[in-house]
Amino acid sequence: MAQPIAPVPELLDLELIFVTGKGGVGKTTVAAALAQLAAERGKRVLACEVDAKGDLASLFEAAPTQFAEREVAPGVFAMSMDTEASLREYLKLNLKIPVVGRIGPLAKAFDFVATAAPGVREILTVGKFCYEVREHTYDLVVVDASATGHIISQLAAPQAINDLVKVGLIRMQTGWMLDILSDPRRTGLVAVTTPEEMPVSETLELAERVAAETTVRLSAVVVNRVLPELFGRGEEEVFEELRRPEVADELSRRAGGDVGPVIEGARLAVTMRRTRAGHLQRLREGLDPTVPVLYLPYLFSRFHGLRTTRQVAASLGEELGF
Amino acid sequence: MAPSVPGRPAAQGPWRPHLRRGAAAAPASPPPPSRPPRQGSLDGLLAAKEIVIACGPGGVGKTTTAAAAAAMAACRHGGRVLVLTVDPAKRLADALGLAGPGGAGIGNTEVRIGTEVFAAAGVAPRGELWAAMLDTKESWDALVRRHAPDAETREQILANPLYRNISSRFVQSHDYIAMERLFEIHSEGTYDLIVVDTPPTRNALDFLDAPKRMADFFSSRLLRWLIVPYRSRLVNFASRPFYQVADRILGTQFLADISEFFVLFQSMYPGFVERAESVTRLLSDRRTTFMVVSTLEATPLREAEFFSKELSDRRLHLGAIVLNKVLPTYFRNRAASKVASTLRERSAELEVGLPTDPDQTPRVLEEIADSFLNFGVVARREAEQREELASSPEVLATVPFFDADIVDMAGLLGLGETIWD
Numbered sequence: 001m002a003q004p005i006a007p008v009p010e011l012l013d014l015e016l017i018f019v020t021g022k023g024g025v026g027k028t029t030v031a032a033a034l035a036q037l038a039a040e041r042g043k044r045v046l047a048c049e050v051d052a053k054g055d056l057a058s059l060f061e062a063a064p065t066q067f068a069e070r071e072v073a074p075g076v077f078a079m080s081m082d083t084e085a086s087l088r089e090y091l092k093l094n095l096k097i098p099v100v101g102r103i104g105p106l107a108k109a110f111d112f113v114a115t116a117a118p119g120v121r122e123i124l125t126v127g128k129f130c131y132e133v134r135e136h137t138y139d140l141v142v143v144d145a146s147a148t149g150h151i152i153s154q155l156a157a158p159q160a161i162n163d164l165v166k167v168g169l170i171r172m173q174t175g176w177m178l179d180i181l182s183d184p185r186r187t188g189l190v191a192v193t194t195p196e197e198m199p200v201s202e203t204l205e206l207a208e209r210v211a212a213e214t215t216v217r218l219s220a221v222v223v224n225r226v227l228p229e230l231f232g233r234g235e236e237e238v239f240e241e242l243r244r245p246e247v248a249d250e251l252s253r254r255a256g257g258d259v260g261p262v263i264e265g266a267r268l269a270v271t272m273r274r275t276r277a278g279h280l281q282r283l284r285e286g287l288d289p290t291v292p293v294l295y296l297p298y299l300f301s302r303f304h305g306l307r308t309t310r311q312v313a314a315s316l317g318e319e320l321g322f
Numbered sequence: 323m324a325p326s327v328p329g330r331p332a333a334q335g336p337w338r339p340h341l342r343r344g345a346a347a348a349p350a351s352p353p354p355p356s357r358p359p360r361q362g363s364l365d366g367l368l369a370a371k372e373i374v375i376a377c378g379p380g381g382v383g384k385t386t387t388a389a390a391a392a393a394m395a396a397c398r399h400g401g402r403v404l405v406l407t408v409d410p411a412k413r414l415a416d417a418l419g420l421a422g423p424g425g426a427g428i429g430n431t432e433v434r435i436g437t438e439v440f441a442a443a444g445v446a447p448r449g450e451l452w453a454a455m456l457d458t459k460e461s462w463d464a465l466v467r468r469h470a471p472d473a474e475t476r477e478q479i480l481a482n483p484l485y486r487n488i489s490s491r492f493v494q495s496h497d498y499i500a501m502e503r504l505f506e507i508h509s510e511g512t513y514d515l516i517v518v519d520t521p522p523t524r525n526a527l528d529f530l531d532a533p534k535r536m537a538d539f540f541s542s543r544l545l546r547w548l549i550v551p552y553r554s555r556l557v558n559f560a561s562r563p564f565y566q567v568a569d570r571i572l573g574t575q576f577l578a579d580i581s582e583f584f585v586l587f588q589s590m591y592p593g594f595v596e597r598a599e600s601v602t603r604l605l606s607d608r609r610t611t612f613m614v615v616s617t618l619e620a621t622p623l624r625e626a627e628f629f630s631k632e633l634s635d636r637r638l639h640l641g642a643i644v645l646n647k648v649l650p651t652y653f654r655n656r657a658a659s660k661v662a663s664t665l666r667e668r669s670a671e672l673e674v675g676l677p678t679d680p681d682q683t684p685r686v687l688e689e690i691a692d693s694f695l696n697f698g699v700v701a702r703r704e705a706e707q708r709e710e711l712a713s714s715p716e717v718l719a720t721v722p723f724f725d726a727d728i729v730d731m732a733g734l735l736g737l738g739e740t741i742w743d
Contacts, residue, residue: 023380024622055621147380197727199381230689238686241676250674255665261658262665265697266690268650268723275726300696304620 011220011292011320012038014188015133016180018143018216020151020206021192022199026224026312029304030192030296031144032059033312039075040313041322043139046132047072049080050125050145050154056080061306073306077138086124122157123174130177133186148191148206155181155189155214181216188219193283195223195276204286211288218291222316223280225298227273230266239266294319362716364741367641368395368515372609373508374641377520379625383646384615385414386728386737387721388519391613393451393731394738397440400448401514404432404507408456408500408521417730418453430457432507443732452513456521461499469593475586484583497521498535498598505601530605530636537598611641618645618704627711642717644741645708649723653694653701662698665691 011017017034021027028049035047049056049065057065062072067085069077132141145151153160158174158181181187191206193199203221210218231239241247243263252259284293296315302308368374368391376388385407392405407414407428419439420428432454440447463480470476479485500521508516604610612633616626626643633640652658665672669684669691676683711718719741728734 024617024619025381028621228693230693231686235682235686235689238676238682239690242674242683242686242690247674247676251672252661254672254674255661255668257657257661257664259661259665261652261655262662262690262694265650265653265658265694269693269697271726272723300699 011188011190012041012043012140014140014186014219016129016141016143016187017190017219018145018151018155018188019190019192020145020148022148022202025192025194025199026296027147027192028055028144029059029308029312030190030222030224030316031142032056032309033316034190035076035078035140035142036060036073036309036313037317037320037322038140038142039073040317043075045076046138046141047076047078048129048141048143049078050143051147056144059305059309081125081128083121083124086128090124090127122154123161123177126154126157126181127173127177130180133180134176148202151189151206152209152213155210155216159215178215181214184217184219187216189216190220190222191218192222192224194225195227195279195283197279200279200283203283207287207291218288220292220294221283221287222294222296223283224296226280226295227269227276227298229273230270236270239270243267362641363743364391364394364642364644364717364719365398365743367611367613367717369399371611371641372513372515373504373604373607374515374517374611374613375504375520375605376518376613376615378615378629379622382615382617382622383721385519386734387613387615387644387646387741388517389414389418389453390728390734390738391741392453392515392517393435393447393734394742395515395517396435396449396451397445397447397735398742399515402450402452402512403515403517404452404454404513405517405519406454406456406500406504406507407519414728417728417734418451419731420453428453428455430454430460430503439731443730443735445731445735449514454507456500456503458499461503465499465502465594465597466590469590469597471589475589479583479586479590482583482586484579485587497531501601501605502597505597505604508604530632530638534598534602537595606636606638608639611639613642613644614640615644615646617647618707620707623707623711642719643711645718645720647723648708648720649697649701649704651701653698654705659695659698662691662694666695 012034019027019031019034021030031047031049035045038045046069047056048069054064056078057063057072060072060076060078062070062078065072065078065080067079067082069079072078129141129143132138146154158177161171162174162178189210191203193203207218207221210216242251248259248263287293294316296312296319299308299311302311374388374391376384376391378384388407389405392403395401396403415428418428418435419442420433420435432452435451435453437447440451466479466485467476470479497520500518504516504518507513614626614629614633616622630640630643665687669687672687673680673683708720721737721740724733724737728737
């Protein structure tokens with residue numbers, strides 16, 4: 001049944017966006033571009049990197065991010081997640097006893113306990129973002145989240161804690177977090193992929209698991225590095241003609257040099273595009289039709305830094321109909 | 323255009339890697355990339371080592387490269403070769419002939435790749451290729467069974483909810499268990515060569531530290547502190563503040579559960595620590611080498627460089643760097659770039675008298691010229707980055723950009739062929 005597809009522009013109306021994807025697909029770039037785009041549209045945005053590798057900062061040409069957020073571009077504040085710092089902040093906000101002197105060893109012990117009960121560490125991560133959303137310090141929180149494999153346990157943490165821990169402060173916190181995470185008008189997950197076999201397979205698997213194991217909605221799938229279509233209608237036949245040896249030789253003579261590599265390069269580009277089109281189709285067919293798919297072009301000129309962030313932000317804006 | 327099966331050369335006869343050198347199967351068109359002079363080859367490396375650990379950033383074709391290297395070794399060197407993988411795409415399982423109708427053909431126990439899989443690629447391998455996929459949960463259970471002091475403790479641990487949490491969900495346990503499983507298989511002495519595809523970790527180095535971290539975990543003071551019987555803790559003045567705070571955060575019951583779990587787990591301490599130390603030793607053994615897999619894109623390459631440096635800092639053997647998805651060198655050819663510029667600028671004048679719509683030819687010429695120049699920029703940037711690869715392993719191999727996905731043994735061997743010599 002042809003359901004009317006939910007209007008895509010609502011993506012930037014969310015308050016909390018987790019951006020995930022298989023390693024190497026451009027997850028951080030898309031997260032940075034989303035933040036940049038939202039800021040350009042007048043929002044105050046917090047961009048946060050969970051696996052601190054420093055990529056987020058470099059996409060804004062800024063110094064490495066820290067737990068304390070810093071404005072890296074007009075309207076974009078960046079931070080990196082640090083569970084220990086998050087714990088300190090949490091204790092300061094929630095425990096009304098003077099624990100400052102004991103926090104050091106406590107954090108160490110906590111780290112240790114968190115090793116045994118994974119939900120504890122994850123909830124400090126997710127909890128920080130939910131807290132920022134609850135306090136309305138920002139219009140939008142964009143999380144450069146963990147890779148596909150780990151995002152589920154992060155998003156499912158509040159529920160897991162609910163099941164594991166029966167009493168205590170952390171247990172008391174899970175309720176309101178779940179409220180924020182489960183509200184599709186406030187929180188969404190964006191999965192980034194490339195039109196290649198493994199990333200598409202992982203994205204489809206992720207979509208299934210998100211629906212089955214978490215309360216968060218998959219708000220969009222972003223396909224990064226889509227190669228341009230070289231030929232329009234009828235032009236493919238012209239290209240096939242050009243590939244005939246006698247035609248290619250004639251062209252080489254007129255162009256004053258061997259056109260072989262140029263034709264071969266175009267053939268490779270066409271084949272690559274075609275292989276990828278198959279994966280895109282598989283993606284589209286495997287996804288719930290209400291999940292918008294946004295396409296970002298392959299950038300030939302640059303692929304890192306603020307220039308890239310702005311280019312990707314512009315493409316995202318186009319895809320969102322701005 | 324001759325119809326071609328993806329991943330296979332167009333219309334070529336049975337493909338025999340031991341007879342036909344340099345005839346890369348999958349990339350039918352691009353000429354073999356030129357390699358800088360290096361002393362070693364993957365051929366030599368795999369002949370000399372017993373364990374090859376493929377590592378590097380995610381999404382660069384690590385699993386496929388590991389499988390290709392193992393398949394090549396089984397074909398050329400003979401003997402028993404195992405590829406221990408963590409998370410094969412279904413298609414890789416297909417390529418190995420392991421994905422049955424249900425898709426479940428590969429698991430924690432090693433299975434042999436049938437000769438018919440090689441036969442379909444036109445190859446009669448000299449040796450045997452085996453494959454196993456890491457099952458974290460199953461491996462953890464096996465570990466507990468080995469180290470638990472008695473049946474009762476064993477059952478209690480296996481039934482403990484926290485244990486189940488650790489073994490199935492705890493991300494870093496994946497790293498440890500992969501190395502642990504490698505150690506176990508290696509000490510059985512069943513294989514001539516084991517190629518390991520390391521788990522995708524947040525930090526590609528986590529698995530190197532995993533054995534040590536596991537040992538530290540068991541010998542730490544915190545663990546001992548935590549497993550002091552709950553009541554005596556309350557009277558122990560020194561630890562009171564901690565428990566007061568921990569109680570308020572986690573809740574008493576949860577803390578008691580954790581304590582119980584650690585008490586049980588600690589009974590496995592001696593065996594566990596010894597084992598972790600053995601695993602660490604194995605990683606730095608002379609027979610072990612590391613193969614860093616990457617692409618020439620900025621982010622993966624930066625990670626791969628970092629990884630190479632870490633390996634050398636830890637005095638571990640970096641045997642090879644394999645660069646996947648490298649664009650054909652002709653994209654960097656100056657004469658060809660010049661021709662492309664000519665095609666672009668003078669497309670209208672280059673009428674070659676095609677029977678098709680005359681208006682279309684100039685546009686097609688412009689398109690293909692533009693495409694060539696675009697890829698030329700990428701190819702030059704990547705070549706530059708390759709030059710900058712600071713580390714110098716014995717082997718630096720490049721795999722050309724494959725037109726299609728690798729779907730069968732011929733495809734795997736085709737990839738293997740490009741990195742072999």
